[in-house]
Amino acid sequence: MKHSETVDSFDRFFLHQGESGLKAYEEAVQMTKDILMSEIEEHPSPYSGKRPDELEKSIEKMRLSSPSGEDIETVLTDIKEQIMRHTIRVSHPKSIAHLHCPPLIASIAAEMIISAFNQSMDSWDQSPSATYVEKEMIHWLCRQFNYPSQADGAFTSGGTQSNYTGLLLARDYFCQTRLNWDVKKKGLPPEARRMKILCSESAHFSVRKSASQLGLGEDSVIPVKIDNHFRMSMKDLDHKLDEIKKKGNLPIAIAATCGTTDFGSIDPMPLIAEAAKKHNLWLHVDAAYGGALVLSGRHRYKLNGIQEADSIAVDFHKLFYQPISCGALLLKESKHFQLMKLHADYLNPEEDVIDGMINLVEKSVQTTRRFDALKLLMALRIVGTENFARMIDYTIHLANDTVKEIERHEAFEIINKKPELNALVFRYTPGLGDTDKENQINRKIQQSLLIQGFAAIAKTSVFGKTCLKLTLLNPRTTLSDIREILREISLLGHQMTSKKEA
């Protein structure tokens, strides 16, 4: 094979200015778009209803590769029937299970640009314009959170990575300022076994997971009791801090939550900020879910005090309606990024840094990193911040109306009556006086709704009781969708209860 022949035959696989590249790209995009749209039109329900074992079997049989390559239409048709057909339809108004949002069209379009240009955010020479876009988006976000001008941040893969990075900085800050110990160089200090992180009982499990990965161990996380509204109890926070100190242990950080995953509850930020200051603790705020309230004129007051946090985690693939993945970690003091700065000679050689060149690799636990800032930018411009505010306000309003609907049903018990965001937890309670049986009924209701393809709702466990959960992120969900779902739950619950008694 001649060298020139080889190159020509690869041309149609890549996007380039030559005719073959452009044409192949156009065809692929057109075909993908057509097939995707036809699937969405023909099969609109939240889920196909295919059972897990059947689905596993059919996908095991799917062809995964081909020696000489297949025609795109054949492959896409296969993918349509085997894969697209059995996806959870996140944009369906009755798809209200998790913090799993319908993505904005503006951002889906942005994904095309992100993948076509494939910039990597680690170094300027792999992402020249993208580097400054991310920098500007981060500063825009910092201003939304009322952070000072020296604040900074970086995009992340989501809340888990943001929480991990925030707590890593908290750990290393404590070691450096209080123990004069450089964790980056020397690893954990002998005092590590005594270091403690406080968060509420309702905090996200990634706080514990981070502590475990950071070498502090899960037991270093001290759960603080919650009040009647599922917020961190200030009384218990004081109590736990006293206890930690009495035992000779070392509190290093408080991880507060703005928008708990189950209830959307918001910890009392100003009081927690005061406690963190008094005890000289790093304050990390997990605002993965609730951070979006910065866009709402009506609800943003609920985040008051968040600007005192040393670090903030925010997710855009939740209430900012971005395709997965998209999140950020914001830092009140840019200089704290120094705590995790390590040099890779090939990425940030100091000798050839030219005017204004920055390498974002220093601000992330990742190296190669997606240009996710672009999709947020495109959405904020095309949709407009006022529409974001209206959508968020609508869903919170819907959650409050849903509470009233739930209360209208005798066999329902609502767990969080006063939602600050748009997540609701409730339970079907036919009054059997048998918690195990009732748990089982609630589990079955959730499964049935999904397998029927009627609705995707979630379940969770609260104080040992299985509950149902609605996460009302979708601004296209209406009260009549909710009424239909509640009616169906009631019907299923009734059937299951009478079968049990028979």
Ligand SMILES: *Cc1c(COP(=O)(O)O)cnc(C)c1O
């Ligand atoms: C979703 C969520 C996380 C985890 O974020 P990912 O983006 O899934 O990694 C962390 N904290 C809270 C409060 C969340 O709701």
